Amino acid sequence: MFLRMEMVDSKKIGIVAGGGNLPVHLANALQSQNIDFSVLALKDYANLKALLPFSPKVFRLGEVGAMIAYLKASKCSEIVMIGPVKRPSLVNLRPDFGALRFLWKIGERFTKGDDALLKTVVNLLEKEGFQIKGADTYLPNCIGKEGFNRSLSEKETQDLNLAWDFLTVTAPFDMGQGCVVQNGRILAAEGPEGTDNMLRRIKPLGILPLKRSGLLLKKPKVNQEMRVDMPMIGLETLKLAAEGGLAGVAYEAGSTFVIDDSLCQEMAAELGLFFGGIKNSAK
């Protein structure tokens, strides 16, 4: 028993906190599980106010060398990177010396798709001796489950199937994790602008403004580095989907973070959206 306590105690997690609420959720979850952790908050991304109770240490995104030194000094053995971080330009990054060493190895993959970049970062951190874990390891309740809050009409099922097929053919291109389909028509495919910005531009594209229809589907890319870049759905996603004239939001069950699932369910009900996860498109 003593030995087991020792082993649990020996694990320390470094939370690299990007935007949104998930880093706070994770910190709370680790605290309630008595797991030791340090919070590295990314300047301009992390919600510092919400993270304050966990005494975050703030770093610029470019201070990779300083971050690694801090993670080692505070004896973190695992790293969880969580919360959205918009990829900066090389100019805005202002890398420190440790980051330059990283960038040298990353090389031109810095300019490639997000997934190619993240895989390289994960690889390099592993070589530094850290274990990289997905936030879902400690937040199993935030993983979107199978099933919808209401049954889908035939048309909605057809839209869902079309969206699924589309994301299936685009999945190998390391492009985006979502698309919008309405009445058999693909209104938008997500690129690096992200889901929310995609939703903001669909409103003028819809053709039946009198009646909400269509859906957003989120689904991981092929071979996506799920530990650090799982598709995410939050309250804002649902709000923007409704504002964009859609009837619902769907995701691949088991592969999507649903932030505040019960709040999302409430919000979906309030907005009159169908909402839920599928394992595979039912043909």
Add this chain to the structure above:
Amino acid sequence: MFLRMEMVDSKKIGIVAGGGNLPVHLANALQSQNIDFSVLALKDYANLKALLPFSPKVFRLGEVGAMIAYLKASKCSEIVMIGPVKRPSLVNLRPDFGALRFLWKIGERFTKGDDALLKTVVNLLEKEGFQIKGADTYLPNCIGKEGFNRSLSEKETQDLNLAWDFLTVTAPFDMGQGCVVQNGRILAAEGPEGTDNMLRRIKPLGILPLKRSGLLLKKPKVNQEMRVDMPMIGLETLKLAAEGGLAGVAYEAGSTFVIDDSLCQEMAAELGLFFGGIKNSAK
């Protein structure tokens, strides 16, 4: 000889004019070829001022019944639909009785992808006894040819190949005719918003603002109704591509309208863009 003159004279073309300069080009081309024609200008789309010398008759998009009656009364045997027309909502369409008869047959295809809709419209017009011709029949010089205005770097060729592959897998989805690739990364896929709006949103997505790179590729969808919806490139396309930080613009040779080809070549040179067509992506 007399008989042949008779036959030539008996052909009359109805130009259904949407936006941009192509309807004017077409009218000029027909005039110089001594082919008889009438111009139907679509209200809110057609450039009425530029079409004025051809005495256009103006119709709302929804006045399909009146348009067909006019085409028949002016003894047009062929129809050429040319120039971009944004698909209206059913509400804004305010269809006349003839259009309602059309819409009845079009049914829910009105809400589908552009190509599904256009194919149905063409089909119905053919049943009314009209021949539908592509504008390229009379504007062969506006079809984009093979070859570029300068040789492409290895990176640019890689981007072109990636764009080609991407549009090849999305082509069956009746979605868009273009995409933007930069340094091995797909920045945007065109949806119903059109090429120009896609180009307007790529600027903040680029990662290397100090150096222009990447390209726009335009390529038809699978089984696209090329007679009425060929991909198009004009001066505005080139301008927006340069402003978006791209290094060039490419198209599928033989399947793309290049409006004012010599002006486009001048504009590309002035903006420092590579510009040209390929038959097939060179692997």
